[in-house]
Amino acid sequence: MSTELSVTDLVTGYGKQEIVHGVSMAAREGEITCVFGPNGSGKSTVVKAIAGLLPVWRGRLQLGERELTGLPVHEVVRHGIVMMPQGGGVFPRFTVMENLRMGGYSLRDTAWVAQRIEALIDEYPSLQRRRHVAAGSLSGGEQMMVAFARALVPDPTFVLLDEPSAGLSPALVSETMARVEGLRERGVGVVMIEQNIREALPVADRLYILAGGQRKFAGTPADIHDDRHLMTLYMGGAA
């Protein structure tokens, strides 16, 4: 039985400015759920609210039966939801190992975390060699590796990705999408915010399109007839 991460009638924003006006969506474990939308559509705001970085003004957040609404950001991780901010969010002055140890910070069992880190780092030979190098001195692609490996350290149920392709070269974008599919293969549920529809659409299992802080479309990639249909949806037109 796979767990569902659900957002119900979410209203939130920055300061006093309401950005998201009652959005609902659901993501399943072992699936990639993509959220598209133009700048200012509120797509990043939704994941920040799920991660606890922004307060929920109205509506509910749930993981299966568990209530996540109103949890502070540091508690959300303990429920198995890891958010990777734009650019990966690695700590530049920390070594690769310190970054990975931060990934397991929410867990008490440090021996388990150490084992888990060793298992994960084995999958990335180039990180293996640079364990004690400051993450800030790594290339953009290597920093993304650290970010993905770090997100997996606590063995999460869901990983939230805020525009993982932003600022990456075309070659790195496809590499990153392959990593996102890698998360799904592990059975992790992925919620991915993207602007780069062309790269993200092929990997998506479910699709939401937001515009102006409202949901304009919910469905699967198969529901998209052609590029014109997609553009109409994207620009906030009717389905």
Added chain:
Amino acid sequence: MDLLLQALLNGILIGGILICLTIGFQLTFGVLHVIDFAVGGWVMLGGYAAYWASQLLGLDPFISIFLVFALFVAVGCAVGPLIYHVRTSRYARPDLMALAFTFGLFIMMRGGALWLWSFDSRSVDSWLSGHSLSLGPVTVPLLRLSAFAMALLLAVGLFVLLYRSRFGLAVRAVAQNRDHAGLMGVDVKRISAYVYGLYTGITASAGVLLATIYSVNPEVGVRYTLFAFFVAVLAGLGSVGGVLVAGLLLGLVESLVGTYVGTRYSLLVVFATLYLVLLVSPKGILQRGI
């Protein structure tokens, strides 16, 4: 030559205490992004705490320093959330509000001390006072040597905590990016309160040492706030490692100027040094954070 050696030694001994005085201040800036004007106030209160511990309980300052440390860690952990609240407020310019808040705290400490204990300078006696060691041509006052050792112990303790513990990892993560640290599961508010507590504990302990070497009155705070600013800016704001170099440098400059030029020129030369260093290296000596 003997005079030079003596001056250098005095400079190093005082430099160690200046390190202890600034290191927590620097950590607080790195983690909470608050320039704490009250730093000299904590020094002053630490000095008074040692004085009263000696008067009322008959404790030697080298014993009471541990109690003072514990007491001020507790006080700092209580004040820390207030400062965090002001600093992270959603209203305009929380950075300036936090500066004003600590400035107010400083005024209250100074006013409170004047009201409670008057302007009289109090000295704190230790059984080490008056003893000294002769090392060839130089004389080492035991009091200053022990104070130096104690200051170093506190500073090293802080470094071990920062670089060898899970708590330290969290503190350094928060210093780099508060939001990202939160996403990893770090309770940023609680860590910030603990950091402020550590800072007040260490700074008050430096106050115990300074009160024992010199004396304490309600006005000493201003001077120590200036010193902390000097060392912090010279080190590069937020750089805990740079404090080690900058603190020793300030101690040496002060001692050399005091010996060869005259004590009344020491502040002048100290700030001229700061000016010159910043001219060459605007970000301070070690241009990186913790």
